[in-house]
Amino acid sequence: MRRFLIAGNWKMNCGPYDAAELLEGLKEKKAEVDENVDVLVCPPFVSIGMAVNYLHDTDIQVGAQNLHFEENGAYTGEVSGSMIAESGCNYVIIGHSERRQYFGETDTTVNKRSHKALEHKLAPIICVGESLDQRKSGEHYDLVKNQVTAALFDISKEDILDVVIAYEPIWAIGTGETASPEQAQEMHEHIRKVIGGLYSEDTADRINILYGGSMKPANAKELLSQPDVDGGLIGGASLDAESFSEIITIAEELS
Numbered sequence: 367m368r369r370f371l372i373a374g375n376w377k378m379n380c381g382p383y384d385a386a387e388l389l390e391g392l393k394e395k396k397a398e399v400d401e402n403v404d405v406l407v408c409p410p411f412v413s414i415g416m417a418v419n420y421l422h423d424t425d426i427q428v429g430a431q432n433l434h435f436e437e438n439g440a441y442t443g444e445v446s447g448s449m450i451a452e453s454g455c456n457y458v459i460i461g462h463s464e465r466r467q468y469f470g471e472t473d474t475t476v477n478k479r480s481h482k483a484l485e486h487k488l489a490p491i492i493c494v495g496e497s498l499d500q501r502k503s504g505e506h507y508d509l510v511k512n513q514v515t516a517a518l519f520d521i522s523k524e525d526i527l528d529v530v531i532a533y534e535p536i537w538a539i540g541t542g543e544t545a546s547p548e549q550a551q552e553m554h555e556h557i558r559k560v561i562g563g564l565y566s567e568d569t570a571d572r573i574n575i576l577y578g579g580s581m582k583p584a585n586a587k588e589l590l591s592q593p594d595v596d597g598g599l600i601g602g603a604s605l606d607a608e609s610f611s612e613i614i615t616i617a618e619e620l621s
């Protein structure tokens with residue numbers, strides 16, 4: 367039985383002071399969360415330590431937004447999986463389209479990072495999704511299939527159970543334009559079939575597939591009601607304690 371995962375990706379927002387304010391608001395509204403819903407915030411690296419300390423007495427977990435695929439060494443500006451795990455995180459976002467677009471992330475590095483995350487018992491939230499042009503030209507299903515297949519290369523049948531996939535159509539990220547519930551469901555079902563083909567149907571049934579792209583309280587119910595939508599990876603709306611907690615409440619009501 368899958369549980370909803372409501373994850374906030376803060377992106378490059380909220381240093382420690384702003385993070386404290388945001389988490390204070392979130393704690394007031396949602397320190398306790400229904401047992402069928404997992405809640406996660408992914409602050410920038412500099413705010414992770416503070417968030418972990420701040421949230422230790424709540425049901426809210428903390429994750430990172432990226433990790434390096436090497437263990438340690440001369441990689442100025444990078445942060446390793448062991449450092450993230452040691453900081454108290456249990457999830458890490460990998461392959462977000464913004465990293466693919468601005469920082470040269472490829473399917474190969476997404477796969478390497480996913481292996482490294484799993485090695486450190488961090489659940490990788492692997493992001494996939496198409497651009498508007500790719501959707502218009504009808505290549506979105508193949509593209510997402512290839513992204514998922516490449517990301518999961520050589521991941522064992524045991525480790526796959528800790529992987530989370532986030533479907534984030536690039537055209538819906540930060541644009542206010544959301545995939546319709548039908549579009550989200552179709553792609554999530556497709557992703558589940560791809561995983562079923564790579565592993566087994568039973569395994570695919572156990573994997574959480576999140577939707578990301580302008581999810582907010584006004585559209586969360588419809589999106590989360592789709593049978594293959596198991597939660598959200600939420601950008602803008604996670605920066606507002608009220609909106610984020612409203613989405614959590616919607617998930618609780620649906621679970």
Ligand SMILES: O=C[C@H](O)COP(=O)(O)O
Pocket residue numbers: 375462534538539540541542578579580581599600601602603
């Ligand atoms: O990781 C989160 C996604 O990029 C969605 O961002 P958004 O909710 O601001 O559209």
